[in-house]
Ligand SMILES: Nc1ncnc2c1ncn2[C@@H]1O[C@H](COP(=O)(O)OP(=O)(O)OP(=O)(O)O)[C@@H](O)[C@H]1O
């Protein structure tokens with residue numbers, strides 16, 4: 599196996615005879631033994647990359663290797679090296695949790711007694727032992743996601759692709775899955791994770807690539823991405839939408855970065871926080887608008903994303919409205 603778990607060079611994928619460009623020349627390396635984050639809004643190309651890397655879809659151009667094997671020339675070797683938990687849990691609803699894992703293990707040509715033992719181990723690891731003999735139909739969303747991840751691990755793959763593993767989960771289930779992913783990486787597994795949740799990427803990923811419309815628009819560690827932005831976010835809260843709207847025009851020029859306006863909150867990314875806060879206060883006070891709250895905070899990855907793309911990660915227009923309905927908002 600090479601230094602990197604995954605190497606992608608100038609990857610291109612088009613659909614509909616070239617009418618849709620899902621990937622427009624993407625290159626990156628995923629080093630072994632860490633979580634690598636692929637971040638981007640709806641339709642940016644995350645799932646297309648995961649599908650190419652798991653040999654479900656062929657690239658239109660460029661190349662990709664997984665565990666040192668070319669995805670086009672050596673798909674069988676690639677498949678033996680990976681586990682995949684897709685964007686939507688793919689477990690069979692009419693089987694029990696145990697049966698699902700057992701079936702995947704047998705499809706992976708593992709002997710019956712090995713699979714039986716492995717299934718029980720995995721159910722215990724993901725806190726599903728009690729539910730193991732129940733039909734998946736009766737599972738919650740979080741339980742299905744955990745089972746999907748457990749099934750992906752049945753053959754001990756060294757590389758794991760997780761496509762939006764926590765989308766639609768409640769905060770507790772999300773936390774549980776984060777712990778599970780962290781302990782996998784501690785055991786030496788490499789994880790390529792796609793997400794729209796910047797908080798998730800910040801928490802889990804050592805390195806990140808930010809995709810927008812099939813292109814990489816930024817890469818580095820979360821800290822590097824935040825440092826590009828400036829030092830402080832000035833957050834102003836108003837009592838009602840009308841006040842926030844009028845304040846917007848008063849303070850807009852205090853930052854040359856895109857500002858975040860969400861309901862009664864207006865946020866500016868600035869380099870000199872206290873001085874800008876004082877100036878904003880003077881202007882707002884002079885206009886007669888009442889300020890309900892003011893805070894200075896460090897930039898988050900959400901701010902980075904807004905600054906790079908001009909829109910928030912979750913606000914991006916859906917490219918495929920059909921798929922959108924299945925995705926819960928944060
Ligand atoms: N089979 C297909 N036929 C036509 N267009 C496709 C197909 N698969 C993907 N696309 C298009 O390619 C682009 C990238 O899609 P992709 O599913 O990779 O995005 P994504 O980042 O995973 O989005 P999401 O966050 O919604 O899952 C989108 O514009 C999508 O409409």
Ligand SMILES: [Mg+2]
Pocket residue numbers: 644645646685761
């Ligand atoms: Mg996707």
